[in-house]
Amino acid sequence: MKKKSLIVCAVMLLLSATVAVHAAPSKRKPRRSARPPDGELRELLRRTEQIVEQAQAEASRARQQSEELQRRLEENTSELARLRQAIADYGSRIAELKSEGPHTKPATEPVQPGQSVQPAQTEQSAIRDPQSAIEERLDRLQEQVEVHTEQIREHAQTKVESDSKFRVRLFGMILANTYFNTNDSSLSDVPLSAPPPGSIVRKNNFGAMLRQTRIGLAMQGPRLAATLGEARLSAEAEFDFWGGTGGRADGDVLGSLRVITASARLDWERTALVVGQRQPLVSPLNPTSIAAAWFPPLAGAGNLWQWRPQITLEHRARVDDSSELIVQGGLMTPFGESLQGVPIEGGPGYESRVAFRRNLDSDKRVEFGFGGYIHRRPFSLDRHVNSFAFTGDWVVPLGGRVELSGEAFYGQAITLGERGGSRNDRLFAVSGPLDSPATTIRGVHSAGGWAQLAIKARPDLDFNFAYGQEDPRNRDLSVALQNPATRLKNQVASANFIWQLRHNFLVSLEYRRLWTRYPAREQTSNHYNLAVGYVF
Numbered sequence: 198m199k200k201k202s203l204i205v206c207a208v209m210l211l212l213s214a215t216v217a218v219h220a221a222p223s224k225r226k227p228r229r230s231a232r233p234p235d236g237e238l239r240e241l242l243r244r245t246e247q248i249v250e251q252a253q254a255e256a257s258r259a260r261q262q263s264e265e266l267q268r269r270l271e272e273n274t275s276e277l278a279r280l281r282q283a284i285a286d287y288g289s290r291i292a293e294l295k296s297e298g299p300h301t302k303p304a305t306e307p308v309q310p311g312q313s314v315q316p317a318q319t320e321q322s323a324i325r326d327p328q329s330a331i332e333e334r335l336d337r338l339q340e341q342v343e344v345h346t347e348q349i350r351e352h353a354q355t356k357v358e359s360d361s362k363f364r365v366r367l368f369g370m371i372l373a374n375t376y377f378n379t380n381d382s383s384l385s386d387v388p389l390s391a392p393p394p395g396s397i398v399r400k401n402n403f404g405a406m407l408r409q410t411r412i413g414l415a416m417q418g419p420r421l422a423a424t425l426g427e428a429r430l431s432a433e434a435e436f437d438f439w440g441g442t443g444g445r446a447d448g449d450v451l452g453s454l455r456v457i458t459a460s461a462r463l464d465w466e467r468t469a470l471v472v473g474q475r476q477p478l479v480s481p482l483n484p485t486s487i488a489a490a491w492f493p494p495l496a497g498a499g500n501l502w503q504w505r506p507q508i509t510l511e512h513r514a515r516v517d518d519s520s521e522l523i524v525q526g527g528l529m530t531p532f533g534e535s536l537q538g539v540p541i542e543g544g545p546g547y548e549s550r551v552a553f554r555r556n557l558d559s560d561k562r563v564e565f566g567f568g569g570y571i572h573r574r575p576f577s578l579d580r581h582v583n584s585f586a587f588t589g590d591w592v593v594p595l596g597g598r599v600e601l602s603g604e605a606f607y608g609q610a611i612t613l614g615e616r617g618g619s620r621n622d623r624l625f626a627v628s629g630p631l632d633s634p635a636t637t638i639r640g641v642h643s644a645g646g647w648a649q650l651a652i653k654a655r656p657d658l659d660f661n662f663a664y665g666q667e668d669p670r671n672r673d674l675s676v677a678l679q680n681p682a683t684r685l686k687n688q689v690a691s692a693n694f695i696w697q698l699r700h701n702f703l704v705s706l707e708y709r710r711l712w713t714r715y716p717a718r719e720q721t722s723n724h725y726n727l728a729v730g731y732v733f
Contacts, residue, residue, distance in 0.1 A: 363416060363418050363419065364416070364417045365416050365417075366415040366416075366417075367413070367414060368413045368415060368733065369435075369733055370411050370730045370731065370733070371733070372410050372728060373407050373410075374407075374728050375404070375405045375726070375727045376403070376404050376488075376724060376726045377401070377402070377403050377404075377725040378399075378401070378402055378722065379401055379723040379724075380398060380400060380720070380722035380723070381398045381722075385399075386409075387488075387489050387491060387492045388709070388711060389496055389498070389711075390687050390689075391721055392720060393715050394681065394715055394718055394720060408437065408438045409439070409490040409491050410437060410438055411435060411457070412435070412437075413433065415432075415433045416432045416433070417431050418431055418432065421463070429465075430462075430463055431464065432459075432461040432462070433458070433459070433460060434459040435456075435457045435458050435459070436457060437455060437457055437490070438454060439455055439491045440453050440454070456474070457491070458473070458504055459473050459474050467512060467513045467514070468510070468513070471507075471508070477501060477505060477529065477548060478509055478525045478527055478548045478549065478550045479501065479549075479550055479569065479570050479586060480501035480568075480588060482590050482592070482602055484500070484649045484665075484691070485649065485651060485661045485663075485693075485695070486661070486663075486691065486693055486705075487695060487703060487705050487728045487730050488705060494663060495665035495689050497615070497689075498645070498666055498688060498689040498711075499605075499614075499646045499667050500647055501586070501606060501614045502614060503613045503616070505530065505532045506529070506530045507528060507529040507530065507548075508527055509525060509528075509548075510527065511525045516553075519555055519556045520554065520555040521553075521554055522551070522552075522554075523552040523553075523554060524549075524550075525549060526547075526548070527547075527549070528546070528547060529545055529546040529570075530545050530546075531543060531546075534574075534612050534621060536638075537631050539577075541574050541576075541612075542575065543573060543574055543575040544573065546570060546572025546573075547571055547572070548568065548569070549569055549570075550566055550567065550568035551568075552564055557594065561594050562592060563592065564591065564592040565589075565591050566589065566590045567588070569588070570585060570608070571584065572584040574610065576631060576638055577631060582609075582610050582638055582639070582640040583609065583610075583640065584609060584611060584612060584640060585610075585611075586606050586608030586613065587607050589604065590602075590603070590604045590605075598652060598653045598654070599652050600651045601649070601651075602649050603647055603649060605645070606644065606646060607642075607643075607644045608642070609641065609643070610624045610625055611643060622680050622682075622683050623641060623674065623683050623685075625638055625639070625641065626674055626676050626677035627639075627677055627678060628676055628677060628678065629678065637676065639673060641669045641670060642669070643668060643669040645665070645668055646665065646666070647663060647664065647665030648664060648665075649661060650662045657696065657697040659694065659695045660692075661692070661695070662691075662692050663690070663692075664688075664689070664690045664691075666686065666689070667687050668686045681716055681717060682715065684714070684715065685714045686713070686714040687712075687713045688711070688712040689709060689710070689711050689712075691708065691710070692707070693705055693706060701732040701733065702730075702731055703728075703730040704728070705726075705727075705729075705730075706725075707726045709724040710722075710723055711723075711724065
């Protein structure tokens with residue numbers, strides 16, 4: 198309307214000025230009149246009217262839009278008020294349910310067969326279900342906040358740094374084990390077999406230790422030159438406190454730092470070269486346990502675990518987007534084996550493995566592997582024994598929460614399942630003293646393996662059931678000197694749960710049953726272990 202008034206005033210002023218100029222007397226020489234023709238004046242008035250009509254139309258549209266916006270604002274305000282009231286009512290209902298407690302008696306009687314559910318019961322159930330979901334979600338969010346807070350604090354700390362200025366990561370686990378043995382053995386904290394007949398052992402004894410605590414360093418190095426394929430250099434070393442006890446009475450408690458594994462590796466896109474002390478290629482898996490850390494679970498009962506100095510090469514060939522074929526090979530040196538107190542020396546052994554792996558998701562995979570190992574073991578007087586093994590391993594998920602894994606082997610004089618310096622009379626059958634030319638040395642054939650069923654009951658709770666055995670061929674042992682402590686067969690079964698109270702705090706209870714057959718009879722023992730670990 199203001200625009201219309203301004204236009205009308207402008208037109209009137211223009212007409213007034215034109216009339217005034219035409220009516221005023223002129224002192225100049227009369228000339229031709231400047232008054233516009235009537236046609237031009239009518240055209241000007243027509244255009245003015247069009248402008249006024251357009252302005253009126255625009256004003257009408259603006260008024261309609263303003264009314265529509267005002268109506269929508271009122272509707273949104275009303276809807277927001279209703280939502281706020283609904284949220285307030287829902288919060289008051291949740292508060293009432295919380296105040297009642299988990300054991301409050303229901304306000305209505307139980308529903309009998311054939312009886313319909315009352316609206317009050319339906320409403321109460323509908324409220325309780327969202328309440329439980331909300332409380333569970335809040336608990337998870339609170340835990341995530343704590344985790345993220347710890348991660349922020351960790352990033353704010355001063356990092357471990359090497360002289361080369363490359364990143365060094367410190368990791369490990371402080372592990373405390375409390376155990377109870379019904380029939381003790383020489384390794385009371387981590388027994389590998391039942392004690393032989395006639396040995397002096399303790400019955401029903403308790404003990405505790407922290408020797409399985411581990412500390413490790415992982416180092417990320419530079420990339421090599423382009424002429425070497427720009428391989429990434431990295432290294433790792435892991436230690437525990439198992440060493441240095443020397444069989445003292447305090448050996449279950451005290452210990453000194455000892456190397457478990459240490460290696461350096463070069464990683465190309467699909468190839469890796471590793472040099473160091475590692476687990477054998479032919480035995481890549483271990484059962485799950487934090488009760489047995491230094492000696493892996495089922496060591497001496499089907500698990501070829503021995504960490505050895507070796508050089509290995511691995512190549513991964515892609516089959517499709519989620520599958521790959523893994524080819525591995527390596528050299529392995531002798532490491533602490535002895536026979537009748539004489540070290541077994543000689544050249545390196547050879548190992549290889551081929552595996553097929555298919556990744557199902559971020560933490561699930563199907564894998565089958567087959568391996569082989571051979572090592573020529575020389576003895577005095579130009580005697581030798583060929584140690585060899587054929588192995589298989591598998592990881593098979595059985596649904597989303599269950600996984601079956603294990604290993605199996607068959608071979609001769611396999612020392613990969615023995616600890617350094619241990620007796621090998623069940624691996625090498627010796628008919629007499631080694632320095633006698635009449636003595637024969639025969640490799641003992643054996644077969645064994647282990648299997649584990651792992652169940653993830655909850656994201657923070659795992660159950661693991663495992664069984665393993667190692668069975669030397671008895672007729673190979675018949676030519677050897679009779680030793681009452683020679684193990685003819687060793688079997689171990691275990692069951693444990695691992696509860697992750699927090700992301701870095703673990704509690705586990707494990708039961709282990711051991712059956713060991715000796716020439717005289719079979720011996721048994723039970724081992725109970727409560728483990729508490731703090732991961733860092």
